[in-house]
Amino acid sequence: MTAAPIHFRNERLMLDPSGAAFWPSKRVLIIADLHFEKATSFAANGSLLPPYDTRATLERLNRLVRLYRPSKLIALGDSFHDSKAPARLAKDDRARLEAMGREAQFIWVAGNHDAAPHDLPGQCVAEHREGPFVFRHQALSRLAPREIEISGHYHPKACIESRAKRVSRACFVSDAVSRLILPAFGAFTGGLDVRDQAIFRLFPRGLRVFMLGQEQLYSFALEQLGRLPEVA
């Protein structure tokens, strides 16, 4: 797995092909939209989806923790699929989260699915500021001057027309100046095309996507992702 560097002012972030970002100078690992316990949430409504999503997401997260050894883990909101999800965590999943919390400090940014604070290790916050960055769940349409925002919420994905077929992948989106949106990290999370207005209007000066691959990221400018729909 080869992570790709991206620079914001004087800070370097490493974008990992798994969909997480790492800030080496502060040893901070950032992930978005874990959506823990999405399957059990569906089960309550009659679709008995395989209850392994939390475990699968945790396993991937654990690999990253072992690789980067972060001192802080920032989860950018929608970490839990609903407000009752923390109570539904299986015993070993909760234990795993607690073990992770002993190695690194969790910062749980509130999302629209999990606005209420919970009892898991770490801090529950509305947003988090550190260095030049502000970490929040959903990007604001207007940023304060010199603010650099790192967010999740949109589950961005991109499609590229290759020689033989269209390939669609989850992706990071950034203008490399003031914004970075992370892809969703949860196992059962789908995506929204970056060409959707909701995403690309956040990047009036253009954007680049970093599509997740098995071993590396694949980077394209917005213009390479096909024509944009006419803005009504």
Place this chain on the structure above:
Amino acid sequence: MARLPERFEQWFKAKGWRLRDHQAAMLEAAEAGRDALLIAPTGAGKTLAGFLPSLVALAGQPTDKLHTLYVSPLKALGTDIARNLQIPMADMGLSVSVETRSGDTPANRRARQKEMPPNILLTTPESLLLLLSQENSADYFASLSCVVVDEIHALAGTKRGDQLSLCIARLRRLSPTRVVGLSATVAHPEAIRQFVGPKARLVQAEDGAPPHVTMALPDVEIPWSGHMGLKAAELVLEKIAGAAMSIVFVNTRAQAELLFAAIWKHNSQNLPITIHHGSLDIAQRRKVEAAMAEGRLRAVIATSSLDLGIDWGGVDQVLQIGAPKGVSRLLQRLGRANHRLDEPSRAILVPANRFEVLECEAAMAGVREKALDGDPPRPGGLDVLAQHIMGMACSGRFLPDDLYREVVSTACYADLPRQDFDDVLRFVEDGGYALAAYERYRKLFRDSEGFVYPASAKVAQYFRMNIGTIVEAPMIKLRLVGKRGGFGVGLGEVEEYFVNQLVPGDSFIFAGRVLKFLRLRENVAEVVEAPGKEPKVPAYAGARLPLTTNLASRVRAMLHDPSCWGAFPEQVQEWLTLQKRRSRLPGPNGLLVETFPRNGRWFMVVYAFEGRNAHQTLGLLLTKRMERAGYAPIGFVATDYVLATWSAYRPERIDQLFQEDMLGDDLEEWMETSSLLRRSFRQVAVIAGLIPRQLPGAEKNRRQVTVNSDLIYDVLRKHQPDHVLIRATRADATHGLIDLSRIAAVLRRAEGRITHMVLSRVSPLAVPVLLEIGREQVAGEAEEQLLAETAALVTEATAENESLHNFKHGPKGQNMLFHQS
């Protein structure tokens, strides 16, 4: 010999008919209380033979209860039969009530049918399961004495057939009913007889006049590749003008659209020619069908949407454009032409390329010999069983032992191990996950006596909204809006996949019109009519049928034997003669493999003739082996006939590439990640009730209420690879998309009998497959390479001002990557 009651005798006489032998045999079977399968050609009075025993019984003993249930694959067939039955009943003054029941039946009629069942009820497998899942079903069906299954060959061996056979097993438990199967074309009579009943009597009617089939080619060079047959548009128009009414069959919806447009380019006489395919709005389709019935049309360009269906007496000619793919399929289509027994149906085959000329010749020989093809029935699907178990629970509590006995009484599930049944039952109860997480969300409960029953009324409601085994790709409705706005007219549906590729302003062809895409509004794509320069053609995921084994072996045999070539057009003969001189001809046994260099690459062409699906899989497995052998494969392309790979280095030890152990670890490894299995999983998950199908009204929030089935598959496969749905998925894919048995057949044929021709350049027979390169879809496995390749291309093209993963900043810290707009 069975005798008809006086009233019926008189009626036959008045009509100038006599009781045919097979009709008498069906009466006899009824008198003896035996199940029966009737195989009779179109026009032989098959339907009457099926219903005669019921009419006789009901005439002798009128009742106000349900007597006969008629099940067919098409709603329209039921409606048509209901109409046709009115004639003898009115003539003879029988008071027998006949009604249809389908998803379209209005609620008030359904309610009435519940209280006062008709004597004869005409329905589909899905509506039958719905009826059976109701709490009063035991009473409702207690009086049933006959089940008639029409077009049984179109159901047996499919998931709808699995579902029907389970429903029939339940009906047999509720009443001592007989089962009767009707069909015109049956490839495996014994298997279908078993489907009807273990002791069913096989009644075979005399054949009708043999069909008159010819081949026609446009007066141009016969194309080397391509499947659309557009060059034949003028010729097709000529043939249409020469007959009263034609059905022009094609193989895909895209081909229907393109051919329709091409024909109308030449249709200066304005002959009434229209189009019919499964994506068109149902009202539009009904309109076309009505126009045909009234003889107002000269031709319809149609896909398999018209393969089955009601009889149009006026159709006197069938054209097949492009490969016929199989003898049974062709015969089914021919049967649409003529509905009189003593007159031959007339059909013209128009091949779209050289290989298809061979295929058409082979198919014509197959039709002459009545060599029907088709896969023998496979074991019933576990996903269908899951749906059925839930349905039975909804109809009333059951003991697992009893239901298991009922299920294994069907031919489809006769060999079902008890363990599989229990696993499916557990899946329906609580998901069947190793992690016991869903105790509180159980769908079924068990009481202290071991009876199983639904956990809540909501469970039954969810089930009833998700009945059926036909799973379509997500579709988007098309709405034609007027220039001045307004609500607009529904045109039909296209796959979401296609709409996602459109950008407002794009134009595309649909229903014979050029449409401009305006916008997507919730789940409706709004369009206006507007000629565009290069309209796209909607792609439909509907899998293309592969060439059948029967037809493939005929083509191989013909190729190998120059004495057969006389029937071929001169150009084809020259082509084959040249191949014989330059290389070899593929034969009935063994396997011909050619290798040759071209444009700095090494090509390997494998003449396997096992159909596209098998070749796709074989290509993936083969390139994997080539990689290990160090030949550095770059890509492959598969057609129905041939597989071609290209690589950086020359493939040498060909026999080692084709060893049968290819189907061991390599296959396993590939199945782990194959996108084909993901596609199968979606169907299985929907049928089994894991994922709700698209529900009308619920579509608005679809994105919020569904989870992508690929993600579910990946997680489930990793964490519980032996889950019953993963097993069902593998079983499906092995029979369908992967076509494992046919790959195994190639490898067996190849063993020790590979003819490897090392050539200095491309051989004549290899030209068509090389022309397909770039046109054929590449299977999903290559995604990662494609991404890398595309990214590399972009980097190369834009190398001066940017690097791939890093941003370079301008002097003022501004990002210079983006075009200022």
